[in-house]
Amino acid sequence: MADPMLQVRRLVKQFPVEGTRDVVHAVTEVDLDIRRGETVGLVGESGCGKTTMGRLVLRLIESTSGNVLFDGQDLSTLSGSALRRVRSKMQIIFQNPFASLNPRMSVDEILMRPMRIHLRINGSERSQRVAELLEKVGLRPEHRSRYPHEFSGGQRQRIAIARALAVEPQFLVLDEPTSALDVSVQAQILNLLKRLQREMGLTYLFISHDLSAVRHMSDRIAVMYLGKVVELADAETLFEAPKHPYTRALMSAIPVTNPRLRRERVRLTGDIPSPIRLPSGCAFRTRCPWAEKRCAEQVPTLKDEGGQVSEHLVSCHLVAAGEEPRV
């Protein structure tokens, strides 16, 4: 693979369930490479492990097993100042800006703090940079003295974006960065993120459930289901020719922005499985329209089903055997 910035190897995360010996299987044996300068979209059902992936990749939480390599360095072997140095190159924008902004700090302080820790610039340069950042994310200069509670939901997410950009990172995990924003502001922010990527050569892991935003932003897209990547392909291929039955269901459930075309979205029937008791074999089988006997017996693995040109990984017994039912 050309110049991978981030390499994820057999990554696993399990959370204990209080008062029992059970665990939540949040991420199960994920492999993923992210190349320098690209955007990888990460999509999948609520609760399938996207945020957990984002946190593991930045080592904000410890994995149960597996490795994350940034620029060839295994994060789990780093500590102290070496870890801090790598961390300043990686930032995350959280799904929920409310929890992530300190209510007692003004916008000015929120933006200054990471600069003070990670950047070697003086006070007036920092102040200048705050002004630039505010303008970049579409806030006004007078906002710098205000506090988070004085902003609406969307405005707060802009502050979070400005804060992430403050330390000149190379890699950003964007965890639903625009889900709190209305579409016209979303358009501005997505344009902004793209522009910044081109100007600064940034690499993104873009987590979102908004498929049109994911398509707009991503070079490649990974689809997760119940803690696993079930399909990975370039954005074009994934939308035009999805192979995994879950991806197909996802595509057909996209709402149309035209009230005249109201249609029955395809509903996935069957039990939503619990991440505490994973189904045997393929995790999707309880809802899969194609499920057969072998699906309960063997765990499918990601296999390249693509042509010569690009990689197209799919985890499904039927696809691997070339036996997908015609639809």
Next chain:
Amino acid sequence: MPLLEVDGLKTHFFGKGGVTKAVDGVSFTLDRGEILGIVGESGSGKSVTSLSIMRLVDHPGRVVGGTMRFEGRDLLTLNREEMRQLRGRRMSMIFQEPGTSMNPVLTVGFQIGEAIRSHERVPAEEVRRRTIELMDMVGIPDAKQRLRQYPHQFSGGMLQRLMIAMGLALSPSLLIADEPVTALDVTIQAQILDLLKQLRDTTDAAVLLITHDMGVVAETCDRVVVMYLGAIVEEAPVTELFDNPKHPYTQGLLGSIPSIEEKVDWLQAIPGTIPNPTDIPSGCRFSNRCPKVMDVCHKIDPALLTVGEEHRVACHLYEEQESRDG
């Protein structure tokens, strides 16, 4: 008589930096069995409008003008206890920030149970049964086990669904849902929107659906209100709004949606940012960003005009048309 009648609502915040006119003269009605969408730029006053209806605006904010009638009763004249009785039982709200509106130190099962217990005497076993049923309904598997967990142990979308479960707990006649499906993937989203429609169909409840997802609006709402900087700038039945958007802001809004069919390099964004509501532009509030701005726009605040069947718009471009038609 409509279920909810909001007339000339003004909710202002009195801060150190001046008065924030978050909601500045908003009027609309909502009928039983209707799903009304409110869309509009971040900061346009959608949440404050709904908090005003629930009478949950806190200091330094205050409703300073207008009336709100719910089931014929003037909400502003009700006392604290009467309001508490209404909330939860007759009208309930799903808040925009699922994480912050749940108590982090109580289990989710207890909190959903609270919503049920707060208005009805129900035996503990029954509360537990209904809690599990509600969690199943919003697609949280293994409810029996997971009701013992705390909010931080759930994903963002799961918290949002738990909030929805609480909102539905007492089958209210008015449900205000503030961005209920923003954190949800499309398959679960479809399922939640089905629940809202089901509530409407089976109990004739009305739903006020605040969202920025125009796909959700297109699919779910009967009528749509478009807000900008504390005021309604356009209102129309849903098909009419998408076929025939009149206000330049609405046109910009519909134009900025990324397309699922074709990939473009840059999205069409409305330039500039929404001004500070302490400092609303004179004349038309959209004038500093409007691509069609005229001289008159800087001087006179356009009134909401009727430009078609149930279609109202606040823009000087359509003034002639109204006098012609009317």
